[in-house]
Amino acid sequence: MISELFKSMLSTKSVIRELSEKAARMAMADPAHPIEIYDYSLGNPSVPAPAAVNEKMIEILRNEDPLLVHGYSPSLGIPSVKEKIAASLNRRFGMNYRGTDIFPTSGAAGALAHAFRLVTEPGDTILTFAPYFPEYGPYIVPTGCFLKAVPPDTENFQIDFDALDEALTPDVTALLINTPNNPSGAMYSEETLVRLASFLLFKEVEFGHEIWLISDEPYREIVFDGKKAPYVSSFYPRTLSCYSFSKSLSLPGERIGYLAVNPACGYSEMLVQMCGQISRGIGHNCPSALMQLTVAETCDLTSDISVYEANMNLLYDALTDLGLEIVRPGGTFYMMPKCPEPDSNLFSLKALRYNLVLVPCDSFALPGYFRIAYCTDTAKVERSLDAFRKFIRTEY
Amino acid sequence: MISELFKSMLSTKSVIRELSEKAARMAMADPAHPIEIYDYSLGNPSVPAPAAVNEKMIEILRNEDPLLVHGYSPSLGIPSVKEKIAASLNRRFGMNYRGTDIFPTSGAAGALAHAFRLVTEPGDTILTFAPYFPEYGPYIVPTGCFLKAVPPDTENFQIDFDALDEALTPDVTALLINTPNNPSGAMYSEETLVRLASFLLFKEVEFGHEIWLISDEPYREIVFDGKKAPYVSSFYPRTLSCYSFSKSLSLPGERIGYLAVNPACGYSEMLVQMCGQISRGIGHNCPSALMQLTVAETCDLTSDISVYEANMNLLYDALTDLGLEIVRPGGTFYMMPKCPEPDSNLFSLKALRYNLVLVPCDSFALPGYFRIAYCTDTAKVERSLDAFRKFIRTEY
Numbered sequence: 001m002i003s004e005l006f007k008s009m010l011s012t013k014s015v016i017r018e019l020s021e022k023a024a025r026m027a028m029a030d031p032a033h034p035i036e037i038y039d040y041s042l043g044n045p046s047v048p049a050p051a052a053v054n055e056k057m058i059e060i061l062r063n064e065d066p067l068l069v070h071g072y073s074p075s076l077g078i079p080s081v082k083e084k085i086a087a088s089l090n091r092r093f094g095m096n097y098r099g100t101d102i103f104p105t106s107g108a109a110g111a112l113a114h115a116f117r118l119v120t121e122p123g124d125t126i127l128t129f130a131p132y133f134p135e136y137g138p139y140i141v142p143t144g145c146f147l148k149a150v151p152p153d154t155e156n157f158q159i160d161f162d163a164l165d166e167a168l169t170p171d172v173t174a175l176l177i178n179t180p181n182n183p184s185g186a187m188y189s190e191e192t193l194v195r196l197a198s199f200l201l202f203k204e205v206e207f208g209h210e211i212w213l214i215s216d217e218p219y220r221e222i223v224f225d226g227k228k229a230p231y232v233s234s235f236y237p238r239t240l241s242c243y244s245f246s247k248s249l250s251l252p253g254e255r256i257g258y259l260a261v262n263p264a265c266g267y268s269e270m271l272v273q274m275c276g277q278i279s280r281g282i283g284h285n286c287p288s289a290l291m292q293l294t295v296a297e298t299c300d301l302t303s304d305i306s307v308y309e310a311n312m313n314l315l316y317d318a319l320t321d322l323g324l325e326i327v328r329p330g331g332t333f334y335m336m337p338k339c340p341e342p343d344s345n346l347f348s349l350k351a352l353r354y355n356l357v358l359v360p361c362d363s364f365a366l367p368g369y370f371r372i373a374y375c376t377d378t379a380k381v382e383r384s385l386d387a388f389r390k391f392i393r394t395e396y
Numbered sequence: 397m398i399s400e401l402f403k404s405m406l407s408t409k410s411v412i413r414e415l416s417e418k419a420a421r422m423a424m425a426d427p428a429h430p431i432e433i434y435d436y437s438l439g440n441p442s443v444p445a446p447a448a449v450n451e452k453m454i455e456i457l458r459n460e461d462p463l464l465v466h467g468y469s470p471s472l473g474i475p476s477v478k479e480k481i482a483a484s485l486n487r488r489f490g491m492n493y494r495g496t497d498i499f500p501t502s503g504a505a506g507a508l509a510h511a512f513r514l515v516t517e518p519g520d521t522i523l524t525f526a527p528y529f530p531e532y533g534p535y536i537v538p539t540g541c542f543l544k545a546v547p548p549d550t551e552n553f554q555i556d557f558d559a560l561d562e563a564l565t566p567d568v569t570a571l572l573i574n575t576p577n578n579p580s581g582a583m584y585s586e587e588t589l590v591r592l593a594s595f596l597l598f599k600e601v602e603f604g605h606e607i608w609l610i611s612d613e614p615y616r617e618i619v620f621d622g623k624k625a626p627y628v629s630s631f632y633p634r635t636l637s638c639y640s641f642s643k644s645l646s647l648p649g650e651r652i653g654y655l656a657v658n659p660a661c662g663y664s665e666m667l668v669q670m671c672g673q674i675s676r677g678i679g680h681n682c683p684s685a686l687m688q689l690t691v692a693e694t695c696d697l698t699s700d701i702s703v704y705e706a707n708m709n710l711l712y713d714a715l716t717d718l719g720l721e722i723v724r725p726g727g728t729f730y731m732m733p734k735c736p737e738p739d740s741n742l743f744s745l746k747a748l749r750y751n752l753v754l755v756p757c758d759s760f761a762l763p764g765y766f767r768i769a770y771c772t773d774t775a776k777v778e779r780s781l782d783a784f785r786k787f788i789r790t791e792y
Contacts, residue, residue, distance in 0.1 A: 001515055001569040001606050002667070009673040010666070048462040058454050066444040072648045106502065106651075106681065113679025117538075119397055135676060142513075142677035173397040210397050252468045253685030255502075270406070271398070277405040280531060281538035282678035283509025285502065288687060289649030 009138060015363045016041050016134075019348070023357040038384035039357040039376075043182060043333065045250035046375040047303045053249060056297050060290060069293065073286045075276045077104035077258075081296040085258060088299045093231035097260060101268045103275040106255035106287045108218045109139065111242035112176075114259050116143045117278045118240065118271055119212040120173050126214075127167055128176040129159065131183050131336065131366035133216075136176065148172075149365050157186035157327050157336075159196060168203055174212040175200070180219040180229060183364045183371035184336040185312070185329025187223065190230045197236040213239045218257070221248040221302050223331035224309045237264035240271075245295050247333075250303040256291040308333040311374040311381045318385045322392045333375040336361060340396040344370050354391035356384065405534060411759045412437050412530075415744070419753040434780035435753040435772075439578060439729065441646035442771040443699045449645060452693050456686060465689065469682045471672045473500035473654075477692040481654060484695045489627035493656060497664045499671040502651035502683045504614045505535065507638035508572075510655050512539045513674045514636065514667055515608040516569050522610075523563055524572040525555065527579050527732065527762035529612075532572065544568075545761050553582035553723050553732075555592060566603045571596070574612040576625060579760045579767035580732040581708070581725025583619065586626045593632040609635045614653070617644040617698050619727035620705045633660035636667075641691050643729075646699040652687040704729040707770040707777045714781045718788045729771040732757060736792040740766050750787035752780065 023039040060069055076082075083099035090097055105111040120126060122144025128136060130149040140147045150167045153160035168175075177196075179188040188196075200211050215232040220243065223229045233239035244257035259275060261268035279285050286292070312329055320326060325338040339347040344360035344367055351358045351370075361369040374381060419435040456465055472478075479495035486493055501507040516522065518540025524532060526545040536543045546563045549556035564571075573592075575584040584592075596607050611628040616639065619625045629635035640653035655671060657664035675681050682688070708725055716722055721734040735743040740756035740763055747754045747766075757765040770777060 001517070001520070001608070002663075003514055003517060003670065003674075005517075006513060006670040006673045007666075009676075010669055044468055046463070049466050053466075054457045054462060058457055061450045061454055066450060067442070067646070070445050070449075070647045070649050072440055106679065106683075109676075109681050110679040113677075117402060118399055121397070121399060121401075124397070138673065138676040139679070140677075142674075212397070250463070251466045253466050253682070255681060255684055267398075270403075273406055274399065274402040277402045277534065278399075278538075280405075280505075280534040281509075281536075282680070283502065283506040283535070284678070284680060285505050285651060286649070287502075288651055288684045291684060 005141070009141075012138070014134070016359050019357050019359060022352070026352070026355070035355065036383070037355050037357060038380065038387055040372045040374060041357045041359050043373045044375060045247055045252065045303065046377065047250055047305065047307050049250040050298065050301045050303055052301055053251065053294060053298050056294050057290065060293055069290055071289065073289045073292060075279065075286065076272060077102065077286055078289065078292050078296075081292045084296040085260075085299055089260060093234060095231065095234060096263055098263065100272060101261045101263050103259040103261075103272045104287050104292050105257050105259055106284060107246055107252070107257045108216055108242050108244035109135070110255065110284055110287070111244070111257050111259040112139055112214065112216060113282060113284070114275045114278050115214045115240040115242055116140060116145065116174070118274055119210075119214075120145045124173040125169070125171045126174045126176055127172045131181070131361055131364035131369070133178060133182050134363040152366060157181065157184045158188060158192045161195065161199065164199065170207045170209075172211065173209065174214050176214045176216065177232065178216040179232065180223060180329070180331030182219065182332060183334050183359075183361055184327060185332045185334045186327060187229055187330030188232075193230055193232060193235040200236060210238055214242060215239055216242045218244040218247045219332040222305050222308055222333060224312060224329065227330065229331060233260065233262045237262050237266075245299070248302045248305070249295070249298060254288070254291050256287050256295055307378055308375060310378050311376065314378070314381050314385065315372060315374055318388060322389060324392070333373060335372050335374070336366075336369050337372070338369055340392065342368055344368055350395050351391055354387045356387050356391060401537070405537075408534070410530070412755050415753050415755060418748070422748070422751070431751065432779070433751050433753060434776065434783055436768045436770060437753045437755050439769045440771060441643055441648060441699065442773065443646055443701065443703050445646045446694065446697045446699055448697055449647065449690060449694050452690050453686065456689055465686055467685065469685045469688060471675065471682065472668060473498065473682055474685065474688050474692075477688045480692040481656075481695055485656060488696075489630060491627070491630060492659055494659065496668060497657045497659050499655040499657075499668045500683050500688050501653050501655055502680060503642055503648070503653045504612055504638050504640035505531070506651070506680055506683070507640070507653050507655040508535055508610065508612060509678060509680070510671045510674050511610045511636040511638055512536060512541065512570070514670055515606075515610075516541050520569040521565070521567045522570045522572055523568045527577070527757055527760035527765070529574060529578050530759040548762060553577065553580045554584060554588045557591065557595065560595065564599055566605075568607065569605065570608040570610050572610045572612065573628065575628065576615040576619060576725070576727030578615065578728055579730050579755075579757055580723060581728045581730045582723060583625055583726030584628075589626050589628060589631040596632060606634055610638060611635055612638045614640040614643045615728040618701050618704055618729060620708060620725065623726065625727060629656065629658045633658050633662075641695070644698045644701070645691070645694060650684070650687050652683050652691055703774060704771060706774050707772065710774070710777050710781065711768060711770055714784060718785060720788070729769060731768050731770070732762075732765050733768070734765055736788065738764055740764055746791050747787055750783045752783050752787055
């Protein structure tokens with residue numbers, strides 16, 4: 001009596017992970033003579049956590065009562081931690097969060113798992129926008145909801161509102177957005193978010209039911225050109241902000257993030273309490289108490305994310321010089337050029353001949369494009385540019 | 397469009413948590429003159445984690461590459477950690493686990509969430525035995541399965557096999573057991589486990605389908621009288637062992653444990669891979685990388701759990717002297733005397749007059765009994781004995 005659903009999911013392989021494993025094998029094909037592979041497949045932070053993170057952790061472990069540090073945290077999270085996170089968001093984004101509007105989670109994946117269950121019933125449709133993170137599919141399957149993608153505005157990867165109007169049917173109870181975006185690096189402008197909010201408010205009246213905005217924003221702090229990402233929740237009251245410290249503090253393995261409910265929705269405290277109920281059923285409970293205490297003290301910091309901007313500029317300039325079409329990223333550590341041939345899988349295979357590991361965007365629901373995850377050493381990015389030149393000039 | 401299911405769950409309050417909050421209020425009713433309340437409500441470890449845990453954590457934070465320590469762990473857990481846990485289980489319980497049979501989780505709650513989803517389909521029945529941990533209900537609700545309880549053998553809180561025979565209908569695909577048990581402290585004997593295994597093997601043939609044994613065993617190391625808990629999985633091949641380091645290492649807030657699949661079932665590696673799929677859908681992913689690395693090095697240790705046995709003996713002797721009927725616990729930090737009156741809620745209310753906080757077992761599906769969680773300071777247990785004497789002698 002093995003679960004057929006989860007057994008069947010075993011056969012869905014991750015293209016990204018397969019490519020990354022292939023890259024590792026290629027590098028060590030002859031262990032005596034390892035070759036340099038330019039692996040742009042995985043979105044794993046390449047700069048270490050700020051020193052203050054480990055220092056704070058050691059300070060807590062050394063000085064605090066282990067029964068408190070390692071003890072059960074309240075099921076809705078540690079109140080002092082929640083208040084510090086709220087204060088940081090209020091200070092940086094002009095919000096009015098209280099500690100009781102914040103629900104600590106095990107990363108953005110944990111936050112999304114709670115958000116989906118909070119504002120949908122099985123059978124509802126959740127709408128997202130192509131291109132989108134392929135994990136959204138398996139995240140949503142066990143909720144009993146359906147995921148539907150709005151076709152992209154390939155001009156600048158903002159929102160194609162005509163396409164949205166067509167896709168937004170009354171069975172849609174939540175929209176899932178991701179800005180700055182994986183894989184495109186595009187960041188929604190204030191104009192886009194204002195228009196989205198008014199569009200949703202209008203549709204709520206038309207449909208006679210609420211529509212929630214689930215905002216997946218782990219790249220919120222990784223923004224280029226001295227800009228700041230517009231804070232999604234400040235545009236629309238029914239916003240659930242799903243945040244992770246994985247990228248900003250380079251802590252993906254510690255599984256720490258939060259769900260922030262906009263108090264303007266009118267019943268944010270009840271929703272956070274409901275998160276406590278959802279947690280019981282999905283075996284989540286609270287994230288590590290030590291990590292909650294640590295991020296409370298370091299939530300205004302970031303790793304040295306300037307590396308990502310340097311890498312982006314190097315790659316953007318070199319690839320546009322080679323004639324590739326790219327919408328210049330506003331943030332993240334991704335960019336998504338258009339392939340110079342229609343078959344992005346074939347393009348990716350050819351790239352391997354030049355020691356370049358590039359992810360075709362078919363699994364992001366956008367065939368014909370490829371993703372570069374440039375969270376890597378800048379010197380290595382520089383060395384890869386010749387490989388790109390040889391590849392594009394030889395093959396196209 | 398708020399989830400009706402999780403909204404409705406808000407109204408189910410935890411008696412344990414309410415009593416514990418009442419105890420805190422009683423203690424501070426007059427802040428100038430706090431009174432001593434004997435709070436036996438919460439099952440929170442009262443002895444700190446072994447010093448080696450914090451030392452190991454600090455050593456890792458100081459000496460290892462932060463990109464590795466805080467980086468994504470593989471979705472099925474860190475291989476070296478899994479191997480060390482398997483080796484520890486093999487050494488201590490004569491098992492044959494490989495690293496690939498172990499799936500690190502965020503505590504036993506996380507392990508149970510995966511176990512339920514692994515071996516059931518929505519609509520199946522999961523059978524457990526009264527008395528049982530009240531959280532099992534909300535843990536199971538969102539899986540779409542039904543939880544049914546077999547009435548207890550109140551003689552010694554082993555298994556009433558006649559009652560089990562009646563309850564085990566073909567819609568049952570998994571049994572959930574918890575030994576040593578919360579709330580009774582009873583530990584299943586080898587004889588009970590042998591009989592249970594042969595009973596299940598027989599029923600599998602009769603029903604023509606597998607029946608899985610989900611073993612919730614966070615108290616496995618807290619065993620009295622110099623004994624060792626029989627290792628459930630060694631008796632039955634289709635066993636999923638759900639373990640937490642919360643109690644043995646006093647780390648409940650760090651949310652670290654594992655699911656161990658008995659390789660004798662024949663496809664344990666596939667089941668662990670399926671856990672990776674289940675994780676995606678419930679937002680769990682891996683537990684903290686740092687905690688995985690830490691327990692790998694400390695999984696053979698325990699906190700100073702001898703305190704719990706000292707407390708148990710003090711309470712058992714004093715309460716049996718007062719004429720209360722108690723099945724002497726084999727382990728845990730709980731015991732479950734029979735109330736001297738039929739209404740255990742009334743009994744618990746009367747106890748409050750004597751500054752004793754005792755949990756009625758109605759929410760554990762066993763009215764007429766109460767639970768004492770004696771994870772507290774031994775000197776305080778000693779001081780509480782007079783309150784027990786006054787209470788029982790005055791009221792009964």
